Amino acid sequence: MKTLYDKIWDAHVVHEEDGKPSLLYIDLHLVHEVTSPQAFEGLRMADRRVRRPDLTFATVDHAIPTINRDRPFQDRIAAKQVETLRRNCADTGIELYDLDRPEQGIVHVVGPEQGLTQPGMTIVCGDSHTSTHGAFGALAFGIGTSEVEHVLATQTLPQSKAKNLQVKVNGTLPFGVSPKDLILGVINQIGTDGGTGHVIEYAGEAIRAMSMEGRMTVCNMSIEAGAKAGLIAPDETTFGYLRGRAFAPAEAEWGETVERWRSLKTDPDADFDLSVEIDASELAPFVTWGTSPEMSVRITDFVPDPRSSPENKRRSYELAMEYMGIGPATRLDRLAIDRAFIGSCTNSRIEDLREAAKVARGYKVDGNVKAMVVPGSMQIKRQAEDEGLAGIFVDAGFEWRDAGCSMCLAMNDDVLGAGERCASTSNRNFEGRQGRGGRTHLVSPSMAAAAAIAGHFVDVREWKFK
Amino acid sequence: MTVAIDRANIDTDQIIPKQFLKRIERSGYGRFLFYDWRYAEDGTPNADFPLNDPRYAGASILVAGANFGCGSSREHAPWSLYDYGFRAVIAPSFADIFYNNSLKNGLLPVVLSEEAVREIIDRSRLESYRLMIDLERQMVADSRGFASSFDIDPFRKHCLLNGLDDIGLTLQYEEKITAYESRRIATARS
Numbered sequence: 001m002k003t004l005y006d007k008i009w010d011a012h013v014v015h016e017e018d019g020k021p022s023l024l025y026i027d028l029h030l031v032h033e034v035t036s037p038q039a040f041e042g043l044r045m046a047d048r049r050v051r052r053p054d055l056t057f058a059t060v061d062h063a064i065p066t067i068n069r070d071r072p073f074q075d076r077i078a079a080k081q082v083e084t085l086r087r088n089c090a091d092t093g094i095e096l097y098d099l100d101r102p103e104q105g106i107v108h109v110v111g112p113e114q115g116l117t118q119p120g121m122t123i124v125c126g127d128s129h130t131s132t133h134g135a136f137g138a139l140a141f142g143i144g145t146s147e148v149e150h151v152l153a154t155q156t157l158p159q160s161k162a163k164n165l166q167v168k169v170n171g172t173l174p175f176g177v178s179p180k181d182l183i184l185g186v187i188n189q190i191g192t193d194g195g196t197g198h199v200i201e202y203a204g205e206a207i208r209a210m211s212m213e214g215r216m217t218v219c220n221m222s223i224e225a226g227a228k229a230g231l232i233a234p235d236e237t238t239f240g241y242l243r244g245r246a247f248a249p250a251e252a253e254w255g256e257t258v259e260r261w262r263s264l265k266t267d268p269d270a271d272f273d274l275s276v277e278i279d280a281s282e283l284a285p286f287v288t289w290g291t292s293p294e295m296s297v298r299i300t301d302f303v304p305d306p307r308s309s310p311e312n313k314r315r316s317y318e319l320a321m322e323y324m325g326i327g328p329a330t331r332l333d334r335l336a337i338d339r340a341f342i343g344s345c346t347n348s349r350i351e352d353l354r355e356a357a358k359v360a361r362g363y364k365v366d367g368n369v370k371a372m373v374v375p376g377s378m379q380i381k382r383q384a385e386d387e388g389l390a391g392i393f394v395d396a397g398f399e400w401r402d403a404g405c406s407m408c409l410a411m412n413d414d415v416l417g418a419g420e421r422c423a424s425t426s427n428r429n430f431e432g433r434q435g436r437g438g439r440t441h442l443v444s445p446s447m448a449a450a451a452a453i454a455g456h457f458v459d460v461r462e463w464k465f466k
Numbered sequence: 467m468t469v470a471i472d473r474a475n476i477d478t479d480q481i482i483p484k485q486f487l488k489r490i491e492r493s494g495y496g497r498f499l500f501y502d503w504r505y506a507e508d509g510t511p512n513a514d515f516p517l518n519d520p521r522y523a524g525a526s527i528l529v530a531g532a533n534f535g536c537g538s539s540r541e542h543a544p545w546s547l548y549d550y551g552f553r554a555v556i557a558p559s560f561a562d563i564f565y566n567n568s569l570k571n572g573l574l575p576v577v578l579s580e581e582a583v584r585e586i587i588d589r590s591r592l593e594s595y596r597l598m599i600d601l602e603r604q605m606v607a608d609s610r611g612f613a614s615s616f617d618i619d620p621f622r623k624h625c626l627l628n629g630l631d632d633i634g635l636t637l638q639y640e641e642k643i644t645a646y647e648s649r650r651i652a653t654a655r656s
């Protein structure tokens with residue numbers, strides 16, 4: 001009896017030996033500008049070649065501007081980094097979705113969108129949010145630059161097997177409660193190190209009912225629970241999403257491939273090292289109040305009081321509240337914001353934009369708020385324009401940008417000022433993540449849009465849709 | 467010498483803020499280590515931050531709270547710690563990717579119990595405190611009676627002690643990789 005993780009693992013073992021990590025074959029290697037230059041340089045120094053450029057795809061996303069792309073880069077160092085990736089890809093025969101390509105976008109949006117991400121694969125990228133691709137029943141995890149070099153050179157990675165953790169989500173998500181709220185709720189329950197050393201498999205009714213976009217949001221933030229990867233068994237929703245995409249199996253092989261993919265699920269009696277159950281119907285929109293993704297509350301609840309919190313949390317809570325400018329035992333639903341950011345590999349897909357646009361339709365962004373929408377890929381940008389979503393955002397006063405990581409990690413010019421408070425659909429509320437002294441509150445796309453319009457956090461379940 | 471940063475969940479964004487990830491080099495990150503904590507907005511050193519305390523100048527062991535290195539996979543985090551002069555980090559737990567990345571760069575992550583870490587944090591404030599880490603024997607000890615053993619995967623320990631090149635090791639199995647690739651193509655076509 002095997003779990004889905006066990007099955008994918010077993011199918012990719014190239015070499016095993018007692019007392020050593022197993023050598024796993026890697027089916028897809030995604031590359032971006034920030035974590036790859038030193039890896040290519042390492043190859044050159046050792047006179048090694050890229051073993052499988054055909055299984056390696058690159059995009060630019062982390063440090064690029066999301067505005068005025070027709071002009072030269074303002075940031076010389078970032079420009080050099082992008083130029084280095086161009087040269088490395090050209091030298092080694094790796095396909096690059098460069099700034100002028102219609103496929104360009106955030107690496108974890110582009111992979112699935114192009115059909116590169118497929119069930120049963122092993123996928124790596126020098127980025128912790130590689131866990132996103134687990135939504136397709138692929139074993140996908142983030143690696144460091146030394147490992148990027150290792151995969152470039154050998155198309156394999158030495159790996160020690162992680163443990164199995166099942167998160168079973170029963171029931172259905174109530175109105176106004178999104179997959180983002182679900183994963184924030186999971187992290188709130190198990191903690192930012194609750195998944196350390198484990199691969200999380202998400203199962204249950206609420207996961208089955210979820211779109212691929214929603215599943216990607218959930219798997220994306222598995223790393224925020226410390227997990228090695230997130231996994232969801234593929235089903236008709238998965239197959240429907242992939243069919244016809246650029247790199248999906250051809251029609252002639254489709255039926256046969258899907259039959260093979262159907263076996264990618266945990267056996268009924270398989271054992272998990274750990275299991276957690278969650279009732280989706282009890283969830284509500286979540287907002288983080290602190291500087292770790294586990295520091296969150298339901299929009300209608302009070303933030304904790306450090307004095308009555310567990311002793312091992314007290315100091316973290318006090319430091320976080322001081323940084324965030326939040327009082328103990330207060331509510332967030334009247335808390336004013338300065339900025340709103342809708343984007344990132346967590347929440348920049350078409351469905352996320354639809355949810356945000358539903359809220360924004362017919363309203364104006366509050367006069368004290370600067371709000372922006374940054375689509376995850378140029379393909380999503382065009383689709384959103386065709387569907388009229390872009391028009392809704394622009395009419396409401398949101399900035400409508402080109403694709404990239406943008407203010408999720410603020411490597412480009414999209415940065416929070418010191419003390420600025422932001423409703424953000426991204427994945428990390430660490431100190432300074434979106435800019436030194438910036439205060440990040442993680443929320444769903446509809447909650448971010450509602451906060452941008454109201455000028456403060458609100459409960460989107462009570463929104464008057466126009 | 468040991469310096470303590472008494473916080474849990476120290477993430478890689480704190481260890482090396484993103485504005486320093488645009489460089490294409492592998493070295494020279496030590497001066498950016500903990501940048502936003504180490505320096506005020508105008509670039510002057512923050513007197514309160516332990517790394518700026520002259521008593522801890524030249525420290526080679528960092529001790530910190532649980533879940534050290536969580537967040538981004540940036541290998542710039544261990545690069546900056548190593549370049550600054552650290553050779554080991556002691557914490558009750560580490561995030562997986564950071565732990566991996568550290569071992570690949572000669573930076574030893576040592577997991578000790580919460581109590582042992584608390585003890586070291588307290589003692590690190592004592593005058594001329596010295597802590598020793600013996601990887602061979604997997605022991606952490608000081609001259610004042612503190613001693614604790616730690617676990618490390620035997621293969622990783624072997625690689626670290628011998629400075630082995632992972633890629634070189636894997637390439638010994640190149641034939642098996644090629645065989646795996648042919649097998650995969652055959653299955654896909656059957």
